Amino acid sequence: MNQHQPTIIRDRTPVSDAVLTLHDVKVHYPVKEGLLQSVTGHVRAVDGVDLTIGRGQTLGLVGESGCGKTTLGRVIAGLVEPTGGDLWVNLTAEQQRDVDRLRAVEPASMTAADRAAWQSLQTGHRLGSMSRENQRAYRRNCQVVFQDSFASLNPRQLVRDIVGRPLRVHQGLSGDRLNAKVGELLDMVGLGSQHMYRYPHQFSGGQRQRISIARALALNPEFVVLDEPTSALDVSVQAQILNLLVDLQGELGLTYLFITHDLGVVQHLSTTIAVMYLGQIAEYGPTDLVFNDPLHPYTRILRDSNPSLDGENDATEWELTGSVPNPISPPHGCRLHPRCPVARAECGWSVDDVLTDIEDRAPLLFETISRVERQDDFTADVTFDTEVSARAFADRLQASRAHDAVDRPLEIADATVSVSFREVPDATLQQLREGRLTSCTRTQNLGALPPIHETRR
Amino acid sequence: MTALASPRISLPTDPNHRTAAGVRWERRLQLAREVLRNPLTVFGLVIIGFFLLMAAAAPLLTEQNQPDAYQAPRDWSNIDVPPGTDGHVLGTDSTGGDVLYGIIWGSRLSLQLSFTVVFTTLVIGTIVGSIAAMRGGRVDNVLMRIVDIFLAIPELIFALAIAAVLGPSFENIILALASVFWVKYARIVRGEIIRVKQSEYVAAARVVGDSTWNIYRKDVLPNSLTPLMVQATLDMGNVVLIGATLSYLGLAQAGLTEWGAMVSAGQSGLLAGEWWVSTFAGLAIVLWALAFNLVGDGLRDVLDPKMEGR
Ligand SMILES: Nc1ncnc2c1ncn2[C@@H]1O[C@H](COP(=O)(O)OP(=O)(O)OP(=O)(O)O)[C@@H](O)[C@H]1O
Ligand code: SF4
Ligand SMILES: [Mg+2]
Numbered sequence: 001m002n003q004h005q006p007t008i009i010r011d012r013t014p015v016s017d018a019v020l021t022l023h024d025v026k027v028h029y030p031v032k033e034g035l036l037q038s039v040t041g042h043v044r045a046v047d048g049v050d051l052t053i054g055r056g057q058t059l060g061l062v063g064e065s066g067c068g069k070t071t072l073g074r075v076i077a078g079l080v081e082p083t084g085g086d087l088w089v090n091l092t093a094e095q096q097r098d099v100d101r102l103r104a105v106e107p108a109s110m111t112a113a114d115r116a117a118w119q120s121l122q123t124g125h126r127l128g129s130m131s132r133e134n135q136r137a138y139r140r141n142c143q144v145v146f147q148d149s150f151a152s153l154n155p156r157q158l159v160r161d162i163v164g165r166p167l168r169v170h171q172g173l174s175g176d177r178l179n180a181k182v183g184e185l186l187d188m189v190g191l192g193s194q195h196m197y198r199y200p201h202q203f204s205g206g207q208r209q210r211i212s213i214a215r216a217l218a219l220n221p222e223f224v225v226l227d228e229p230t231s232a233l234d235v236s237v238q239a240q241i242l243n244l245l246v247d248l249q250g251e252l253g254l255t256y257l258f259i260t261h262d263l264g265v266v267q268h269l270s271t272t273i274a275v276m277y278l279g280q281i282a283e284y285g286p287t288d289l290v291f292n293d294p295l296h297p298y299t300r301i302l303r304d305s306n307p308s309l310d311g312e313n314d315a316t317e318w319e320l321t322g323s324v325p326n327p328i329s330p331p332h333g334c335r336l337h338p339r340c341p342v343a344r345a346e347c348g349w350s351v352d353d354v355l356t357d358i359e360d361r362a363p364l365l366f367e368t369i370s371r372v373e374r375q376d377d378f379t380a381d382v383t384f385d386t387e388v389s390a391r392a393f394a395d396r397l398q399a400s401r402a403h404d405a406v407d408r409p410l411e412i413a414d415a416t417v418s419v420s421f422r423e424v425p426d427a428t429l430q431q432l433r434e435g436r437l438t439s440c441t442r443t444q445n446l447g448a449l450p451p452i453h454e455t456r457r
Numbered sequence: 458m459t460a461l462a463s464p465r466i467s468l469p470t471d472p473n474h475r476t477a478a479g480v481r482w483e484r485r486l487q488l489a490r491e492v493l494r495n496p497l498t499v500f501g502l503v504i505i506g507f508f509l510l511m512a513a514a515a516p517l518l519t520e521q522n523q524p525d526a527y528q529a530p531r532d533w534s535n536i537d538v539p540p541g542t543d544g545h546v547l548g549t550d551s552t553g554g555d556v557l558y559g560i561i562w563g564s565r566l567s568l569q570l571s572f573t574v575v576f577t578t579l580v581i582g583t584i585v586g587s588i589a590a591m592r593g594g595r596v597d598n599v600l601m602r603i604v605d606i607f608l609a610i611p612e613l614i615f616a617l618a619i620a621a622v623l624g625p626s627f628e629n630i631i632l633a634l635a636s637v638f639w640v641k642y643a644r645i646v647r648g649e650i651i652r653v654k655q656s657e658y659v660a661a662a663r664v665v666g667d668s669t670w671n672i673y674r675k676d677v678l679p680n681s682l683t684p685l686m687v688q689a690t691l692d693m694g695n696v697v698l699i700g701a702t703l704s705y706l707g708l709a710q711a712g713l714t715e716w717g718a719m720v721s722a723g724q725s726g727l728l729a730g731e732w733w734v735s736t737f738a739g740l741a742i743v744l745w746a747l748a749f750n751l752v753g754d755g756l757r758d759v760l761d762p763k764m765e766g767r
Contacts, residue, residue: 079660136666144664152657156679158477166665197480215661 016093019223019255022051025085027071041328045071047279050429058256060270062263068279069259073225077144087127089138143216147228149208153200159211160196166218185214206237223255263306267291275299278335279327281429285436295438295449298336334427334441342450345404346441348424351380354402365392379420390415491759498755504748512564519558527562527714529554537726540733548733550722556734559714560741566715567745570700571693574634579689582642590650591673607640613699620708627713630703634696645688649681687757694749701742716742
């Protein structure tokens, strides 16, 4: 049985020097409904993300559409205020260890030395509690290249004013000195200073993305968030822009957060990869290791569904079933379990899972539900129109994987079925090996990915 | 090459010699050229130009009446004479007022009316709409409720009520129209700003670290103005239409050379076959409104798809 306790300490071997360390970062957007616009729930766009971005690295952030990549990138760029969690700036390996240790300690039970250390970490490195000056310095140091180069350039500004804007704001440049610097930047991104007095719409997509890159690099940042910088471009142009990014990284020693859903690009570009699923990180580790030996079923399925990748390809029978669940009420336990081919009893089944399952796959039966009385998310009485329907439902449930997770046998009384699942804590990202983290609880318990031949019945 | 070779136009080929201001003007010229490609727009512009000339040259075209130029001179010996009568090309009304004189000096009033109303309401509407959209929250709620109240009452009725309370005079018509028209602009500006605020170039400006005021000035406002400009052009015509309606209903001073007032004054003679007073004044109103509507539509066609950057 799954015995692991929910714990705030998420063991990880610190990356030597990190530009940014995220702890349990959350962005919940309120969902408003009705005339009075009352809040009826939250879209958990980002829901407890732990991530370390090492200096000089390219961290590839991948995942399906809607899993929260852009939102996370916007939090990092300071465009979206996180609704929970902490962002730490410029922690050394030792400081990362300290933060990991201290955030698990109750403030009341800290030793005086710990308290002092915690205090200085907070004021020196945590966004939100560090000095305004340092915060501004971080903002200057972290720039963004957006996906849509058309939407991210003001159509009424000249290239000189777009690229020169950061220089005006932070260095007070104007006139000839501004022109000279903008010219240099345009040369650096391979566009040429003769384009200074033109409007964005006079350029091709690739050229516009070069303008975006020039703007992002104007202040000599160390860290650039690239949100799908090439996905709107033609394939041939994509390669040019990617090469430019690689060259610039080498020249300027940049750190990249590279957001994409193109695994091929990530494989070539990034040193480290973070796989995101439904607002959380599913797997994190060095790119080649993650691709060759994934530690999360989701990573392996993503890899195998992408034949263009280099290296091993197991061509397993593994496939995701169903569709991405609603981020307003994500599944309990491991978020992947309703779709995971190797899900087991310990993966976190709840009443919603069985209801969603029959809604999707036995809609007629679903229609005959007359009432659902829940004690909590794991225990409920489901009442049907007829006893026959209730029996059919019970049979279905008994034949399914979810049935392994009930903590007492189904009770059927007249047309009512009482189900009760074992409560399972939410899966957390844990370090399995040095530098390799996974949120798959089965992998965590087995010490390796579940066997390949294992599939859902 | 011989001296007879065709003259070559030489343009500065090094783009670095160009200036930002020069490039901006080039762009404006290009837009103007596109606007002028539509014959209906050109037609509208010609009519507007005609009216502008007429207004500017009023003292040259007619002998200015003393002491009040905006009262037609009374020719008591030629009452209700038809067009073509000696000295009265477009005839006279029942008090001997010259219709042509009324139309010419009336164009000045129309110009004054539409410019004053549209300019002030544009400014007020932009300020209110900008505050609502940039501040958001409670400020936005309060301002937009006020706007909703204004919008719930038809423009004409509202202006009529205000003008009636203030008393009959041309200045009060201006005031009445101004207090009604700003609402529309506030609403348009607010909607546009909210849209532009969500754009990625505003996000990019925030990442760069620019101030809210600069973002408003450089990104938000310039990209919100297109529909406003179109609406303002259309309203240059609409204002005169409604203003004329108000003075037709008797809310301007008696005897004023205002087109609406002239239509009203000529009405009594219509049954007796004295058609010219109402008809020529009415024609002037219709032409004015039509011209600005044609230009407004032309502007919309050119500006909308291009300027939004997609
Ligand atoms: N401002 C917002 N208000 C409410 N929900 C939002 C908002 N922004 C994003 N979301 C929701 O948050 C979730 C994550 O969105 P996000 O754009 O971060 O995904 P993504 O991984 O970048 O997807 P894609 O690959 O399509 O770009 C989605 O379900 C989206 O609908
Ligand atoms: S814990 Fe692992 S095996 Fe279980 S559902 Fe999640 S990914 Fe699949
Ligand atoms: Mg995205």
